[in-house]
Amino acid sequence: MEIVKLPNGTEAVVAEYREQIIKDYAGNPYIECLPDVMSPQQVIEQLAYYPPFDPNERLLESYMRVHLLQRLNQFFQPLEEHLRLESTISTMLRNGYLDRNPFSSSYIRRLTSEDGASGSLTYQSSSAKSLTLVGISGSGKTSSLAKILSLTPQVIVHSKYRGKDFPRYQVSHLRIEAPYDGSLKALCLQFFMTIDALLGTNYMEKHGNGRKSTNVMIPIISKLLLNLGLGLLCIDEVQHLSMARSGGGSAVLNFFTTLINTANIPIILVGTPKSLNVLQSEFRQARRGLNGHGNFFWDRLKKDATWELFIHGLWKYQWVRNSVELTDEISSIFYEETQGIPDIAVKLFMMTQARAISSGNETITGSLIRKVAKDQLKLIRPMIDALKSGRKSLVYQDIMMPDMMEFIHKEQSQIQVKSYIQEAQKRSESRGQQIKYLKEEAIVRLQLLGLTEKLAGGLVYEAMANQPSISDLNELVQVAYQLSLSDPNEKESVKKRLRINNEGDLRVIVAEGKEMNISVYEALKQAGMIRNDFGNVG
Amino acid sequence: MATNSTWTEAKFKRFLSEKRGQGKHEQYHPWLTVSDIPSRGRSTRIFSHKANRIVHLLTDTQLRYFYLLEWNESITDINEQFPLLEMELIVDQLDESLLKRLKNSKTNVPHIMLTTFLVTAINEQGQEYQFARTLKDAAELEKKATIERLELQRVYWNSRKINFGIVTPHEIPIQKSKNIEWVLPALNIQYFGVSEREMSQYAEWMSQLITNTDEQIQSILHSFDREMKVEVGTGLLVFRYLIASRRININMNKEINLKFSPEELEVQIIDRGGETKDASNS
Numbered sequence: 001m002e003i004v005k006l007p008n009g010t011e012a013v014v015a016e017y018r019e020q021i022i023k024d025y026a027g028n029p030y031i032e033c034l035p036d037v038m039s040p041q042q043v044i045e046q047l048a049y050y051p052p053f054d055p056n057e058r059l060l061e062s063y064m065r066v067h068l069l070q071r072l073n074q075f076f077q078p079l080e081e082h083l084r085l086e087s088t089i090s091t092m093l094r095n096g097y098l099d100r101n102p103f104s105s106s107y108i109r110r111l112t113s114e115d116g117a118s119g120s121l122t123y124q125s126s127s128a129k130s131l132t133l134v135g136i137s138g139s140g141k142t143s144s145l146a147k148i149l150s151l152t153p154q155v156i157v158h159s160k161y162r163g164k165d166f167p168r169y170q171v172s173h174l175r176i177e178a179p180y181d182g183s184l185k186a187l188c189l190q191f192f193m194t195i196d197a198l199l200g201t202n203y204m205e206k207h208g209n210g211r212k213s214t215n216v217m218i219p220i221i222s223k224l225l226l227n228l229g230l231g232l233l234c235i236d237e238v239q240h241l242s243m244a245r246s247g248g249g250s251a252v253l254n255f256f257t258t259l260i261n262t263a264n265i266p267i268i269l270v271g272t273p274k275s276l277n278v279l280q281s282e283f284r285q286a287r288r289g290l291n292g293h294g295n296f297f298w299d300r301l302k303k304d305a306t307w308e309l310f311i312h313g314l315w316k317y318q319w320v321r322n323s324v325e326l327t328d329e330i331s332s333i334f335y336e337e338t339q340g341i342p343d344i345a346v347k348l349f350m351m352t353q354a355r356a357i358s359s360g361n362e363t364i365t366g367s368l369i370r371k372v373a374k375d376q377l378k379l380i381r382p383m384i385d386a387l388k389s390g391r392k393s394l395v396y397q398d399i400m401m402p403d404m405m406e407f408i409h410k411e412q413s414q415i416q417v418k419s420y421i422q423e424a425q426k427r428s429e430s431r432g433q434q435i436k437y438l439k440e441e442a443i444v445r446l447q448l449l450g451l452t453e454k455l456a457g458g459l460v461y462e463a464m465a466n467q468p469s470i471s472d473l474n475e476l477v478q479v480a481y482q483l484s485l486s487d488p489n490e491k492e493s494v495k496k497r498l499r500i501n502n503e504g505d506l507r508v509i510v511a512e513g514k515e516m517n518i519s520v521y522e523a524l525k526q527a528g529m530i531r532n533d534f535g536n537v538g
Numbered sequence: 539m540a541t542n543s544t545w546t547e548a549k550f551k552r553f554l555s556e557k558r559g560q561g562k563h564e565q566y567h568p569w570l571t572v573s574d575i576p577s578r579g580r581s582t583r584i585f586s587h588k589a590n591r592i593v594h595l596l597t598d599t600q601l602r603y604f605y606l607l608e609w610n611e612s613i614t615d616i617n618e619q620f621p622l623l624e625m626e627l628i629v630d631q632l633d634e635s636l637l638k639r640l641k642n643s644k645t646n647v648p649h650i651m652l653t654t655f656l657v658t659a660i661n662e663q664g665q666e667y668q669f670a671r672t673l674k675d676a677a678e679l680e681k682k683a684t685i686e687r688l689e690l691q692r693v694y695w696n697s698r699k700i701n702f703g704i705v706t707p708h709e710i711p712i713q714k715s716k717n718i719e720w721v722l723p724a725l726n727i728q729y730f731g732v733s734e735r736e737m738s739q740y741a742e743w744m745s746q747l748i749t750n751t752d753e754q755i756q757s758i759l760h761s762f763d764r765e766m767k768v769e770v771g772t773g774l775l776v777f778r779y780l781i782a783s784r785r786i787n788i789n790m791n792k793e794i795n796l797k798f799s800p801e802e803l804e805v806q807i808i809d810r811g812g813e814t815k816d817a818s819n820s
Contacts, residue, residue, distance in 0.1 A: 464630060
């Protein structure tokens with residue numbers, strides 16, 4: 001895939017035309033340049049994102065591990081719903097282009113007519129479709145959609161198609177957020193800005209000035225979108241339209257209807273359940289005449305295999321020192337506290353770990369999950385409770401997402417509050433664990449080299465005593481092995497080593513004293529550990 | 539005031555933020571103060587001339603040992619209840635049973651090992667050195683936990699190349715300690731309503747009296763009070779002052795019985811030049 005950079009920095013793909021297995025798609029440069037239709041297996045591979053994870057990272061200092069937690073933000077576990085959405089979008093995109101073959105005469109006629117939005121052309125057999133994706137906040141609408149859309153390059157550059165000149169940018173999809181106040185003008189300006197940002201054009205300057213009314217802008221936009229060979233128009237946050245002052249929302253929706261009908265561009269409308277009101281009342285008109293691809297309603301995950309798949313994928317990412325197995329109990333607690341909303345589950349998982357790390361407990365437990373949920377999910381508690389009890393009215397209000405960064409910062413500053421001494425202590429703990437791990441590993445490896453466990457232990461101990469800063473396993477094994485080679489009489493050396501290592505150890509002194517049947521005091525005195533600094537004892 | 543003695547993370551943080559266990563001389567703050575632990579009625583707060591601040595001693599044995607430290611002329615600083623905060627220095631050398639002693643397995647709050655005294659002294663070559671002593675009853679040494687904690691301290695001080703040792707009451711010369719306890723307060727002459735100038739006069743006089751007699755100390759003191767026309771008991775104060783300020787030397791290991799003569803007490807006068815004169819010979 002050849003990639004060129006547009007003057008404004010956008011990366012565009014140079015079109016390569018593929019042979020189409022589905023005959024309907026052949027002969028259409030807009031379709032032939034798209035990536036091959038993917039099998040569900042491929043989709044899963046492309047969508048899934050499992051952040052890198054190394055169990056040794058658990059040994060890092062706490063303030064480092066808090067950073068690692070951020071990786072979970074990118075965690076993406078594809079579920080059945082995502083596959084369904086992907087295949088729908090894939091078909092929509094291609095079908096949308098079917099009727100807009102730049103080399104079919106009817107299409108060219110339409111393109112060259114003065115008014116792209118001319119009503120006289122709307123009877124053209126429309127292959128454009130609409131799709132609505134409604135889901136509660138945090139169910140992953142926007143992120144999944146972005147992931148799925150990113151499977152197709154956004155800007156494709158054409159120059160020649162089958163020997164004919166075909167200089168053109170093709171924009172496979174455009175994502176626009178519904179204006180927060182539901183005004184049509186804001187929407188139009190957003191179109192110009194989005195396209196300018198993508199292609200480095202200056203439509204905003206040209207058309208976006210205050211003198212032009214929306215009545216003028218809309219036909220311009222329609223034509224613009226046609227020229228760009230736009231494959232899909234994705235309008236996010238549709239629930240904003242319900243905030244529009246009277247008539248505003250319907251004006252915007254009518255505009256979309258027009259787009260679908262005249263420009264033949266498939267539209268995806270995305271919003272929270274709040275947008276159902278708008279869609280049901282205002283958009284019904286538009287949808288009636290259309291053979292929609294259907295509507296997705298993304299509820300929370302049900303507590304079934306889907307949830308288990310999700311939580312098991314997530315569970316691997318424990319950066320706490322003492323990782324624990326996922327039990328049914330913990331899975332249930334997690335479900336209960338998050339009601340199966342994936343985004344909240346990921347956030348709660350992150351926050352629980354941050355708390356476990358900052359508090360020094362270093363273990364995820366059911367009660368800790370509950371406690372963090374209680375403290376941190378306060379704002380969304382009513383929604384969660386509503387979901388639990390099945391009250392829908394509350395659910396349809398938007399769920400406020402907990403502010404993750406603030407929480408992390410708070411936990412982080414908690415860590416920083418601890419003075420340097422405590423930091424050092426944490427370090428000593430991690431160093432302790434690291435050393436334990438090093439020792440154990442080294443002993444195992446030395447055993448593989450044919451040494452007895454006892455000897456290996458002694459050698460490792462000695463090597464570490466000689467070089468206390470050693471931290472590389474290979475190096476340690478090497479040093480210890482060298483030591484074993486330097487001493488031919490193994491048994492003697494073990495004893496000698498053990499003696500050296502124990503030199504001065506009070507416990508050994510006490511034990512030896514016991515053998516000689518003298519008191520601990522006496523034994524320590526003989527070993528010179530009891531100090532009489534001030535002469536005569538009176 | 540006895541406070542809650544439960545060791546918690548919050549307390550640990552507070553102690554650290556108070557910079558306990560850090561500093562030298564008057565800036566040093568002991569890890570535990572008398573007010574931090576429930577009193578068994580045996581703790582003492584006492585001013586140390588070496589440290590130039592109030593030191594906190596939690597048992598009688600600590601107090602007795604403190605007197606010995608305070609008395610020794612080579613010692614320049616005393617840090618009591620000294621916490622071993624940098625255990626990461628020695629963590630490499632610890633086996634598991636010792637590592638377990640470093641923190642509470644349930645709460646993960648670090649246990650802080652305390653060495654009773656970290657002492658700074660000057661050796662004969664005029665170089666500063668330190669030694670660390672932990673006071674323990676001999677009976678306590680029979681406990682495995684005690685030995686493990688002591689072993690941690692030993693390893694710690696060993697790694698810092700500071701001499702470490704254990705002191706039990708057997709090693710404390712009680713009489714000497716009691717004698718020091720008896721003479722030391724006389725240094726605070728202002729408490730007794732005596733000015734520096736007066737005291738130096740009295741001291742001069744007393745030295746004279748002691749040098750030239752074989753009488754019992756108590757009769758010397760008696761005649762001092764009478765001849766100088768001062769409050770009864772002033773002579774005794776001056777005598778204590780002379781010992782405490784090292785203007786006279788006596789055998790501190792013997793009981794200071796006022797019925798003894800200067801010779802019996804092995805009194806030596808230290809004159810201004812610092813030379814020693816044997817009282818009985820002059």
